[in-house]
Amino acid sequence: MSHTIRIRSGLNIRLKGTASGATTTVALGAKVAIHPSDYAGLTPKMSAKAGDVVQCGDVLFYDKNNPDVKYVSPVAGTVLEPVRGAKRRILRVEVQVDSAGGNRSLTALKPGSASGAQVRQAMLEGGLWPMLRQRPFDVVPAPDCAVRDIFVSGFDSAPLAPSAAQQLEGRMEDFQAGIDFLNGCAPKGRQVQLGTAPKDTTFQGVKNVDATVFSGPHPAGNVGVHIHHIAPVNAGESVWTIAMQDVANLGASLSSGTYVNQRTVALTGSRAQTALLRCTAGTSIDDLIAGRVELNGSRVISGNVLTGTARKGEDALGAYHHQITCIPEGDESQFFLTKGWLGLGFDKFSASRTFPTWLMPKSAKFDLNTNLNGEERAFVVSGQYESVFPFDIYPVHLVKSIIVGDLDRMEQLGIYEVAPEDFALCDYVCTSKIDAQQTVRDGLDTMMQELG
Numbered sequence: 419m420s421h422t423i424r425i426r427s428g429l430n431i432r433l434k435g436t437a438s439g440a441t442t443t444v445a446l447g448a449k450v451a452i453h454p455s456d457y458a459g460l461t462p463k464m465s466a467k468a469g470d471v472v473q474c475g476d477v478l479f480y481d482k483n484n485p486d487v488k489y490v491s492p493v494a495g496t497v498l499e500p501v502r503g504a505k506r507r508i509l510r511v512e513v514q515v516d517s518a519g520g521n522r523s524l525t526a527l528k529p530g531s532a533s534g535a536q537v538r539q540a541m542l543e544g545g546l547w548p549m550l551r552q553r554p555f556d557v558v559p560a561p562d563c564a565v566r567d568i569f570v571s572g573f574d575s576a577p578l579a580p581s582a583a584q585q586l587e588g589r590m591e592d593f594q595a596g597i598d599f600l601n602g603c604a605p606k607g608r609q610v611q612l613g614t615a616p617k618d619t620t621f622q623g624v625k626n627v628d629a630t631v632f633s634g635p636h637p638a639g640n641v642g643v644h645i646h647h648i649a650p651v652n653a654g655e656s657v658w659t660i661a662m663q664d665v666a667n668l669g670a671s672l673s674s675g676t677y678v679n680q681r682t683v684a685l686t687g688s689r690a691q692t693a694l695l696r697c698t699a700g701t702s703i704d705d706l707i708a709g710r711v712e713l714n715g716s717r718v719i720s721g722n723v724l725t726g727t728a729r730k731g732e733d734a735l736g737a738y739h740h741q742i743t744c745i746p747e748g749d750e751s752q753f754f755l756t757k758g759w760l761g762l763g764f765d766k767f768s769a770s771r772t773f774p775t776w777l778m779p780k781s782a783k784f785d786l787n788t789n790l791n792g793e794e795r796a797f798v799v800s801g802q803y804e805s806v807f808p809f810d811i812y813p814v815h816l817v818k819s820i821i822v823g824d825l826d827r828m829e830q831l832g833i834y835e836v837a838p839e840d841f842a843l844c845d846y847v848c849t850s851k852i853d854a855q856q857t858v859r860d861g862l863d864t865m866m867q868e869l870g
Contacts, residue, residue, distance in 0.1 A: 428638060431767065433687070435745075436578055437694050449498065449515055450492055451734040465488075466478050471496055471519075478511050486547075488542070488543075488547070490545030492700040495515045496514045498512040524544040545677065553837065554865070555866050556862060567645075572629075578722065578741065579741055584694055591669075593662065595668075599668060601626050612624070616631055630644065638808075681701075682694060682695070684742070686742065689745055699735065715750070717745060719744070720739050721739040762774065767786060769847045794851045817844075820860065825864070829865075837862075
């Protein structure tokens, strides 16, 4: 029997452009890509060379610090020269698609019967391990990582995010198989922790999970919120998290012995012809938005508006993203008496009661842009972070301790419990324009280096 946890601190940003309707399958384009930058802490080392012919599931590169963690091709084709940036850093690894190519065979296992060691080994060999992320540090776990709990968020409360039913349409059997495989990796006597939305029946028949209902505003759907309110992470402990679609991909891959990385993506935002798209991981942004987005004066974001990454052209959908958001860039001039700082703001959304739109019904939607309306300034204690941060942690004090590099203070203030996404709303409401997400990422990287 599930119980309910009510989240009171948070904020729902009501944007225009929710995706609905039937799901459309997007055909593979000329090439797909993987961005190593999607995986925090990864130092990629190429296994395949330009010109190599690979099957779906063949290794493209591995982690220099954890050579057993492999990153594989989502399609069959020919490896192209990696796209590099400053200091020859690999920005994108591309594969030219060959629709006649085959799939590499993986070790097929039976859900519920395979041991934890068998599941781990099959995930490592099959390139499925990077689907996992670890708290603390929000990175892909080391192969020998001892896990305390495994958490799956069964809903996304971010602006315009697709529902669980949309993401898992027709895939509940694969999802159940993935849960059974994950339970084999969990410590004896423990089950996968699943956080669900109120009145959501998507997971009603799912077995072998401990279900908890989370209600309230965003970030109620963040897995970090679930961990914090169910079983917080302490020093020396490791908790794994995995997205619900990756649970289904894991179940399908290990059950069939064939690498599966299917993704249902919501194309959202006021500048898009909203749609639900089914694609292969690594599909380019161009292929996903072709004919569906007004590009002039728009920003295309892989992910949601709070945590996503601006991408375009041959850049690929983010490794952990199930949404593309298209909103106005906001770089046009605004007349100060109507749209500027003296305007009444009848078309503006605010986290406070600055504008009269707070009197509008909750069903009202807004066409917001990417303009920050200011630049970084003195970092003051205003209480804004606490109003949208549902953790028993002092967020401003933690961010300041990271800025000054006080490692002991960072540890005392709970850095092991958080990830950058947990501070996304803090970025939104911050009048000081501090990039709290990047600050937290820097703090987590520093702690990892100090702990070796």
